[in-house]
Amino acid sequence: MTEPQQYRLRPFEVEAMRWQPDQSDAAAHLLGWLTSHDVAYDVNEKSGDLVLHSSARIAQPGWWVIRRADGWTFTLTPEDFDQAYAPIAPPAADPDKPCDHVAFAGQFDINRITATDGGPVTAYSADIRITCETCGEQFRWIGAPAGLSPARPTVSVDETVLHAPIRPASSDPDFGLGIPGFAIRFTEGDAR
Ligand SMILES: [Zn+2]
Numbered sequence: 001m002t003e004p005q006q007y008r009l010r011p012f013e014v015e016a017m018r019w020q021p022d023q024s025d026a027a028a029h030l031l032g033w034l035t036s037h038d039v040a041y042d043v044n045e046k047s048g049d050l051v052l053h054s055s056a057r058i059a060q061p062g063w064w065v066i067r068r069a070d071g072w073t074f075t076l077t078p079e080d081f082d083q084a085y086a087p088i089a090p091p092a093a094d095p096d097k098p099c100d101h102v103a104f105a106g107q108f109d110i111n112r113i114t115a116t117d118g119g120p121v122t123a124y125s126a127d128i129r130i131t132c133e134t135c136g137e138q139f140r141w142i143g144a145p146a147g148l149s150p151a152r153p154t155v156s157v158d159e160t161v162l163h164a165p166i167r168p169a170s171s172d173p174d175f176g177l178g179i180p181g182f183a184i185r186f187t188e189g190d191a192r
Pocket residue numbers: 099100101102132133134135136137
């Protein structure tokens with residue numbers, strides 16, 4: 001190698017919790033987390049400071065406690081923590097705050113439709129469900145009629161499943177259209 005090469009620091013993952021002595025639940029979780037990793041500590045009752053014996057680091061209220069994969073546990077101010085670390089997964093849902101729905105899980109089921117048992121596939125249909133990964137809320141599909149159709153996307157009666165007819169890219173445009181479907185019509189005043 002005669003020329004300098006470019007290198008990037010490898011990313012490494014840590015666990016971190018915020019020290020909030022005024023919130024007894026959060027504080028208990030953090031101390032339990034330290035204990036589970038055999039990290040010895042003291043809490044200064046007067047200042048609220050958390051003192052880690054192994055690294056001789058302190059965490060003032062609001063600071064972060066960070067544990068590396070090799071076990072080294074240290075502390076950072078909120079400013080330094082925000083600059084150095086970004087969450088990998090969205091934070092757990094706070095029951096007091098409506099979910100922002102930022103991460104999603106999709107369930108895809110592809111149905112192979114045959115006219116006779118074991119016969120050739122005459123149509124394909126994709127069933128798609130979307131839920132928020134954080135809070136689990138289901139999402140409803142908008143604008144498609146309820147029912148099943150070989151010709152156009154439809155939804156389940158509760159609108160949470162999209163039934164979308166699909167065909168292999170190389171097939172004829174009328175592939176699958178011989179399959180009968182059904183439509184559900186809602187009249188004014190139906191409860192939904
Ligand atoms: Zn959500």
